[in-house]
Amino acid sequence: MRQFLIGSQTIGESSPEFQAQLERAYExxxxxxxxxxxTPVPMYIARVDGQFLIKRMPLSGRDHDAGCSSYDPPYELSGLGPLIGNAIQIDAATGAAMLKLDFSLSKRGNRSVSKTSSEQSDTVRSTTKKLSIKAMLHYxxxxxxxxxxxxxxAGRRGWGRVxxxxxxxxxxxxVRGGPLSDILFIPEVFHQEEREGISTRRAAxxxxxxxxxxxxxxLMMTVAEVKEFSQARDGHKIMVRHLPFPFMIDESAWQRLNARYETDLELWRSNEESHLIAIATFGISGVGIATIEEVAMMVVNENWIPFETVQEQRLLERLSGLKRRSVKGLRFDLSRAQPIASVTLPQAQPAPVAMFIVPTNADEDFEVAxxxxxxARAEMTPWIWRVxxxxxxxLP
Known part of the structure; x- marks a missing residue:
């Protein structure tokens, strides 16, 4: 049972007074x-579905004890490593993450310049100065x-919780001097009996x-689940769930989207239980048409865990039935030619496990990396699947 120091009082998460204490602390x-x-580790309180939860601060997971449920594997095992201290800077006083973005949040003129996130380079850079829109989604x-x-x-994570x-x-x-939440639009789960309230909040x-x-x-930013794509007179429509109107995307951007995310789209279409997540910047014209300016996508499984290959999908499926916690590693802006820990098992004994999948086209540089x-992470036990x-x- 975890113990927390709130003010001058220590309280355990199984205490009958825990929720009441969190509500007072939240206020x-x-x-x-x-x-x-x-040395106690700072955290913060979030309100989720009417419940108050204690969450770890950004990038603080590795500061917790390995046996703590808030422990997180070292960020050097994923594509997050090159971003720390450059694109992502943590304010030590507040714990807020200051983000530098590699995409625009404003637009000049009326002409649509819709584009997909830039192609990943095969060049390995020592530092990454800004977050791409895809890396923003991963973060x-x-x-x-x-x-x-x-x-x-199982059964407790739906779109509302996401x-x-x-x-x-x-x-x-x-971002740009203000909270990201001020410009991030995420559609609410639609309930017929709440349609008027939802509509009012959405318009605001x-x-x-x-x-x-x-x-x-x-411009604003949206994260949403794609429902379907359809043809428009000039371009395409992206319909997302829980939203009554489409996002428009011009024809050239649509072609680039299909080329850039061919693998993700194939994985999504091949499995009815998977979800396709889009992140995009967008504006709304004077007549009320929402048009995408820049977009990126990723596919997630039925538990909303991202994956990028069939092998990762199978590994996540095997791990999904285990009571021990697993953590999916994300690529951010790293090229697919670079290795990452696909999954880590932070509570495995006698040591945390880092799980790697080596693709069939891996070259010598991949093996060296x-x-x-x-x-570099000798404290973790490696598990390797050479496809x-x-x-x-x-499984370990």
Whole structure:
């Protein structure tokens, strides 16, 4: 049972007073401290589906004890590593993540310039100065703790919970001098009996993307689940779930989207249980048409865990029935020619496990980078599936 220091009082998460204490602390803006270490680790309180939850601060997972449920594997095992200190800077006083973006949140003129996220380079850069829109989606997903899974959560993670997790994560992020949550639109789960309230809240949120006159105008960002694509007179429509209107995308951007995300789209279309997640910047014209300016996508499984190959999908399926926690590693802006830990098992005994999948086209540079990554994290036990050698090895 985890113990937290809130103000001057220590309380356990199984205490009958735990929720009442969290609600008071939430209202007073108190920061709970996890007592898994001799020096307690700062955390924050989030409100999700009417419940108050204690969440870890951005990039603080590795500060927790390995036996603590808030422990997270080292970020050097994923594409997050090159972004820390450059595109992502943590304010030590507030815990907020200051983000530098590689995409625009404003638009000049009326002409649509829709584009997909830039192609990943095969060149390995020592530092990444800014977040691409795809890396922004990955960072939201990771900070929202949506890369984590244990079988006890089965049936408890739907779009409502995903939305709450993403918005809570966005409140901890600063872009262009303000909270990301101020410009992030995520559709609410639609309920017929709440349609008027939902419509009112949606209109208030989308007012920031509405064109009001000539000159540069602000864009907003959306994260949503794609429902379907359809042809329009000039371009295509992207219909997303829980939203009564489409996002428009011009023909050239549509062609690039299909080429850039061919693998993700194939994985999504081949499995009825998977979901396709889109992140996009968009504006709304004077007549009320929502048009995408830049877009990226990723496919997730039925538990909303991202995957990028059939092998990762199979590994996640095998792990989904286990009670121990697994954490999916994300690529962010790393090329697919670079290795990452596909999944980590932070609570495995006697040591945390880093799980790697080596594709059939892996070259010598991939192997060298993989060996260096394993050597750098000697405290973790490596598990390696070399796809060219056949079936998945036995799980640790």
């Amino acid at each position: 007073q803006k108190l920061r709970p401290l996890c007592r898994c270490q001799e 939201l997903w990771e900070t929202g703790e949506l890369t984590e899974w244990t079988s006890i959560w 939305r709450s997790s993403l918005l809570n994560a966005a409140r901890q992020m600063i 949120m989308l007012a920031g993307a509405q064109a009001t006159g000539p000159g540069p105008r602000k 993989l060996n260096e990554m394993i050597a 060219a050698d056949g079936e998945m090895p036995r």
